[in-house]
Amino acid sequence: MDHQGYFRIGYFTKTRGLKGELQLFFDFEDPELLELDSIYVEIDRQLVPFFVGSYRLQANQTGYFFIDDIDHIDQAKNLVHKSIFLPDDRKPVRNDDEFYMEDLKGFEVIESTHGNLGIIEAIDEYPQQYIATVFFNSKQVMFPLSDDFITTVDEEKKELYVSLPEGLIDIYLS
Template identity: 50%
Template sequence: MTIEESFYIGYVSKTRGLKGEVQLFFEFEDYADLDLDVIFLEVNKKLVPYFIDTVKLHNNSTAYVTFEDVDHIDKAQPLVRKKMYLPNDKLPIRDPDDFRWTDLVGFVVIDEQHGELGEIIDVTEMPQQFIATVEMEDGKQLMFPLSEDLILGIDGEEEILEVDLPEGLVDLYKE
């Protein structure tokens, strides 16, 4: 299996104890829905399968796992910081009505005052809110909170986000 035939879910963050248990950190949002019987770790640009004996999922995007044939810390240590992948056929199917802020990546932002601003290239989760980053025509990046107070409408078909950004915010980024 190649990286193109798989999707990234996170990485091995550290070892735990002396019996080969490791902690996984998931960067995949729906990690609880993943089928974790075997995961593939990237070793020397190749994906190597690791079969899971036990898995304990936690609410903080982590899990404690033991792999078959990894029964000592010395065998587990080389796995730390390795990226984890699953085959594309194990990608969980999301309900079409399950909308998330991160789904706005690729949408064009149109401001009520300034017109078309550019395309959303990133949505970052901050402690209090989500922040959208827009690539503007002049190559500069504009950041604004994805607050319901600022959003006038979302057109999922046309991939357009209509906003009314605070006065002066766009001008601040254009300077």
């Protein structure tokens, strides 16, 4: 699903209380840099704008949000598990020397045993780690982007060198 001109910042994980408060888990690494007076919620593959009444950011990549015109848990439940986006023009500018896991999308992956695995098509963030997706031998292969497995990142050539656990790739190929 392509929402050109927008970037994903996270998703609503659950409701909190009876007054329609929602918990948002941030995919975006520095949520305190985001302008959050309005957000776009993906509903039925469309981005729907909502105004934020108030919010509080937490230290664990989450925040608690009250959305204008949503004042009851039953209304808020409809937004749980929905992805949240902001327009690209509200993406914080970062220094040239900053590099995030999401920047690896589009990099070619070279694995120590199997060689070239392909291009990173997607990077998903889970509570404990990032997961990269490539297509190798016409099969979708997913692997963790962990310091334990990454041997080298060549930003100039857009190449990621990894040494994955024995048998991980074979699971996807069988």
